[in-house]
Amino acid sequence: MASDSPHLIGWTGDALDDSVLAVIDQDTAVIEVTLYGPWDRPLSWRARTVLDKCLAEHPAGMIVDLHRLDDPSAVSAPLWLTLCAQGAAMQPPIAIGVCLPAPVPLARRLRQLGARDWLVMYASVHQARSALAHRRPLVDRMHLALPPDPAAAALARSLVSDACLDWDLAHLLQPARLVASELVVNAAEHAGTDIEMVVSPRGEGATAGLHLAVFDGDPALPQVRDPEPGPLGPSLTTRGLGLRIVGAAASAWGALPARGGKLVWAILRNRPEVPSYDH
Known part of the structure; x- marks a missing residue:
């Protein structure tokens, strides 16, 4: 496995x-x-x-x-x-x-x-x-309760920034902020319930990473769908890209049922470098 x-x-x-x-x-x-x-x-x-x-x-x-x-x-x-x-x-x-x-x-x-x-x-x-x-006690975690408002993504990004700096994971700050924003916006738009975000470190040394978890009150698990043009046509307003962005930025992500709703999570780690060979 x-x-x-x-x-x-x-x-x-x-x-x-x-x-x-x-x-x-x-x-x-x-x-x-x-x-x-x-x-x-x-x-x-x-x-x-x-x-x-x-x-x-x-x-x-x-x-x-x-x-x-x-x-x-x-x-x-x-x-x-x-x-x-x-x-x-x-x-x-x-x-x-x-x-x-x-x-x-x-x-x-x-x-x-x-x-x-x-x-x-x-x-x-x-x-x-x-x-x-x-x-055993849980690893260090940071919690944030959020309203079902897409504007809450700014608070989620701020929490992730604090976590990355506190846990010496500054190299993950930008992708983690992006993933946190997408997960919270997705929960606000599709669940419409109170949201809880939990951020915690994973691993040590070269394998150190960041775990993001977003809880909401809707039991329906998210699905990756084909993008749909927004009201202004194909542009930055295209809908349906959120989970694709999460998949591209995170090392792994997924969703699980939770009591009273669901949890959507993502793990961010260092991307392995592709070796270059001189001929």
């Missing part, structure tokens, strides 16, 4: 069926993933797709609820081990909890594989929520 695919697009309700559901808690930045039904090849593909997108969002933690998964042969066990190993290797690490009843074959198989060294199993989602809430 790749954890940080370039220009990653969030999935929409009709892109994946409801056998794998992911919801992020905006207060804790923990994603809860629930699986339903028998473990087979289609469900395996859907689960890997959703988990890749969740890892790319780089949440504070993940809870994987397997109570409704039917896997009597424990075929899915390697996936959960891999998921936890990937989360632990990220900077900052992602705390991951797997929830399933202790007597089921999958739980026994994970214990046989030494899962206690790789992931932590919980009997219930409630236990996992409590444990992850106290396991």
